[in-house]
Amino acid sequence: MPSPQQARAQASAITSGKTAPEVEAAPTSQLRELFDGPRLSPGQRRIAQYLIEHITEAAFLSITELADRVGVSQPSVTRFAGAVGFSGYPALRERLQSIALKALAGGPGEPDRANELQAAVDAELANLENLRRDFADPxxxxxxxxxxxxxxxxxxxxxxxxxxxxxxxxxxxxxxxxxxxxxxxxxxxxxxxxxxxxxxxxxxxxxxxxxxxx
Known part of the structure; x- marks a missing residue:
């Protein structure tokens, strides 16, 4: 069921004869659309699944950190980036960060979501929370x-x-x-x-x- 804001937008579009703007897909849906097309190896599917499940954290990992988290080699991450249509891991990470920042900002379709600057701060807060967990054993x-x-x-x-x-x-x-x-x-x-x-x-x-x- 559409939200009141979406319903008003749709009604306005019908009245004016214009098509209502499409709501941007959720981050998980965007990632699945990105990864579901190519034929991936078992190791590459593990990378894709990890990114889908931990997008707000994984998007800011280095290639070494991501490989360690998933349990694959760094070349495997590079090959994965190429398999899903990117020139390399830096290009893939740039796309992932764009999706992650929108997720941290509150997700698509929410009227009060944060702007990009606030989303960047939210990403740093997530990094600090991860650091806090690492300090569980002083x-x-x-x-x-x-x-x-x-x-x-x-x-x-x-x-x-x-x-x-x-x-x-x-x-x-x-x-x-x-x-x-x-x-x-x-x-x-x-x-x-x-x-x-x-x-x-x-x-x-x-x-x-x-x-x-x-």
């Missing part, structure tokens, strides 16, 4: 913290867009750690710095990485 975080503190020197790596994060962490870490080495240049410079850190007794490298277009 012993894991404490263990990693102790291992980092024991590594002398402690190397902190951050290139390009991640450089500022590495610099900030390095600045704070130097207040409690005796030997923090910051690496913000790639290529042979980074290789030499990591090698020197290892030879000096360092056992850990803390690397910051961010998507290119974040």
């Amino acid at each position: 012993d894991r975080v404490i263990h990693v913290g102790r291992e980092l503190s024991r590594s002398t020197p402690l190397t902190v790596l951050g290139l390009r867009i991640a450089e500022s994060l590495a610099e900030y962490f390095g600045y704070a870490a130097r207040r409690i750690h005796p030997d923090v080495r910051l690496v913000t240049r790639g290529g042979s410079v980074a290789y030499d710095a990591l090698l020197q850190s290892r030879e000096a007794g360092g056992s850990w490298v803390l690397a910051f990485a961010m998507p290119r277009h974040s």
